[in-house]
Amino acid sequence: MVELLTVLDDKGNEIGVEDREEVHKRGLWHQTFQCWFVELDTEDPYMYFQHRAASKRDFPGTLDITAAGHVVADEAVVAAGMREIEEELGIKLAENDLIYQGCYQEELITEHMIDREFCHVYFHHVKKRPDFRITDEVEDVLRLRFHDFEEILQGGKREGDYLLSGVQKPISLDHLCPHTSGYFSFVAEAVKKLTSF
Numbered sequence: 001m002v003e004l005l006t007v008l009d010d011k012g013n014e015i016g017v018e019d020r021e022e023v024h025k026r027g028l029w030h031q032t033f034q035c036w037f038v039e040l041d042t043e044d045p046y047m048y049f050q051h052r053a054a055s056k057r058d059f060p061g062t063l064d065i066t067a068a069g070h071v072v073a074d075e076a077v078v079a080a081g082m083r084e085i086e087e088e089l090g091i092k093l094a095e096n097d098l099i100y101q102g103c104y105q106e107e108l109i110t111e112h113m114i115d116r117e118f119c120h121v122y123f124h125h126v127k128k129r130p131d132f133r134i135t136d137e138v139e140d141v142l143r144l145r146f147h148d149f150e151e152i153l154q155g156g157k158r159e160g161d162y163l164l165s166g167v168q169k170p171i172s173l174d175h176l177c178p179h180t181s182g183y184f185s186f187v188a189e190a191v192k193k194l195t196s197f
Helices: 020-026 077-089 146-153 181-195
Strands: 004-008 014-019 029-039 046-052 063-065 067-070 099-109 114-125 138-145 158-162 168-171
Touching: 004 020, 004 029, 014 020, 020 114, 029 063, 029 077, 029 181, 046 146, 063 067, 067 077, 077 114, 077 138, 099 181, 114 181, 138 146, 146 158, 146 181
Parallel strands: 029 114
Antiparallel strands: 004 014, 029 046, 029 067, 046 063, 046 138, 099 114, 138 158, 158 168
């Protein structure tokens, strides 16, 4: 099935519509929705990562944003986000469950694609652990202390809890889905802002 995305220039202005495959082949700017689930009511907040399914075409088996996806043409960002959260995690959220933290412009180049995104970054404040469901896209959900996440970004290795399988595993930077260091810094600063560190 053809997935059409709105194409932007590097300033964020809409300039057309193109097939997703072509967008990544040519490195065209497009929009994504990203939502990090975080527990904010503890001294050391927790972050939630999805463990991408082994069947995923891009970056299979890595740990990534709790829920994320492309904003298809003629779709509102928040509507795309709520759709992605339900598709990937089996969780239904309302628009007021999401806390917008800004847009980060990220460029990733791999041997398979040129990915240029305007990432609309949201957070969801977890007050009661969600009833996550395994889907075709997500194998498990990892719960990790925020300070451990910061240590991992510095090259350390820390234990994380897999919520669906009940397994504890050491996590390092190699386990994370590739993002720029600037993106991870943007996310870390947003967590600090939300928790008033």
